Amino acid sequence: MPPRSPSEIVPDAELLTEDEIRKENVKAIMDIMFPTALDYVKWLARRGLIANKLLCIQCNIYCSFTISRDSRDGHIFRCRLCSKRKSLRHNSFFSKSNLDLKQLVVIMLCWANGRLQKDTAVEARTSGHTMIDWANYCREVCAKDLIKHPPLLGGYDEEAESPRIVEIELSEDLMRGKRQRGKIRDTRWVLGGVERKTGRAFIVEVKEMHRKSIISIIQENILPETIIITNDSDVFKDLDKVSNGIYQHYTLDGQELVDETDSDIHLNSIRSLWLRTRAKIREQCGTVEGMFASYLNEFVWREQHRNGDSDLFSEFILCVRRQYPV
Numbered sequence: 001m002p003p004r005s006p007s008e009i010v011p012d013a014e015l016l017t018e019d020e021i022r023k024e025n026v027k028a029i030m031d032i033m034f035p036t037a038l039d040y041v042k043w044l045a046r047r048g049l050i051a052n053k054l055l056c057i058q059c060n061i062y063c064s065f066t067i068s069r070d071s072r073d074g075h076i077f078r079c080r081l082c083s084k085r086k087s088l089r090h091n092s093f094f095s096k097s098n099l100d101l102k103q104l105v106v107i108m109l110c111w112a113n114g115r116l117q118k119d120t121a122v123e124a125r126t127s128g129h130t131m132i133d134w135a136n137y138c139r140e141v142c143a144k145d146l147i148k149h150p151p152l153l154g155g156y157d158e159e160a161e162s163p164r165i166v167e168i169e170l171s172e173d174l175m176r177g178k179r180q181r182g183k184i185r186d187t188r189w190v191l192g193g194v195e196r197k198t199g200r201a202f203i204v205e206v207k208e209m210h211r212k213s214i215i216s217i218i219q220e221n222i223l224p225e226t227i228i229i230t231n232d233s234d235v236f237k238d239l240d241k242v243s244n245g246i247y248q249h250y251t252l253d254g255q256e257l258v259d260e261t262d263s264d265i266h267l268n269s270i271r272s273l274w275l276r277t278r279a280k281i282r283e284q285c286g287t288v289e290g291m292f293a294s295y296l297n298e299f300v301w302r303e304q305h306r307n308g309d310s311d312l313f314s315e316f317i318l319c320v321r322r323q324y325p326v
């Protein structure tokens, strides 16, 4: 009698925890070049991006992980009682794709590392159109992650025994520069904030430009007890009275600042964020007005993880595995 096929792709002991994935530090495509399709299957299973084993709900036993010449991934899960077959990609981020798992791993790495779409298409041996789709799927993952884990800046710093300082400002011209090519665009206002010391940031599109909606964006993104620094614009007036005084508020008052120590009243951090945002948004979404919010989400997601201990590829893998439990 031939030995029964295993039910697991890799032994449970080889499954990586979130911390282990964070520490991986995969930077180059070379690091994810493996000889066989099965290696990619195992690589994804270890990181929880495809199921390591699959229960047949009807028979209440684990399916066999078995070779299948006619399946795209070379293997499938098959129930040995009812013979039902399931793709290894069942419920995964990749379930609707026609690409090889190898191509998909390469695309995720290149996207996380901010490679240009045309270069990624070459590396992954796929078309430009497919790459545009996959860049959109990747951005959707970031957008959902931001909704679930908004940056939430400020609050009280127990270690420093002082409130954290957050600079906020409105900006209307993230797409400026593109207008000069003869296209008239609607003015798009965004509200941004940067926490000093950590550089953590949020940027949110302001759909209605009045005080009430600005205040609600601030409360959604900045914790109580924060020192907020703004310019003298009317929309920020009386920020220190919001919810019976949960914030301290300082304004620029129009004065030129000489000293640049961190406790000073300046907006250097947020202005430096605008410079980076503008450059990036202009480079990416010059021609695609409808993509503005999507690119903004990608930018903020990258900013959020920019100064963290782990790289963006690891963080992206963790987002995918949280959003596509297998």
Ligand SMILES: [Zn+2]
Pocket: 056, 057, 058, 059, 060, 079, 080, 081, 082, 083, 084
């Ligand atoms: Zn079954």
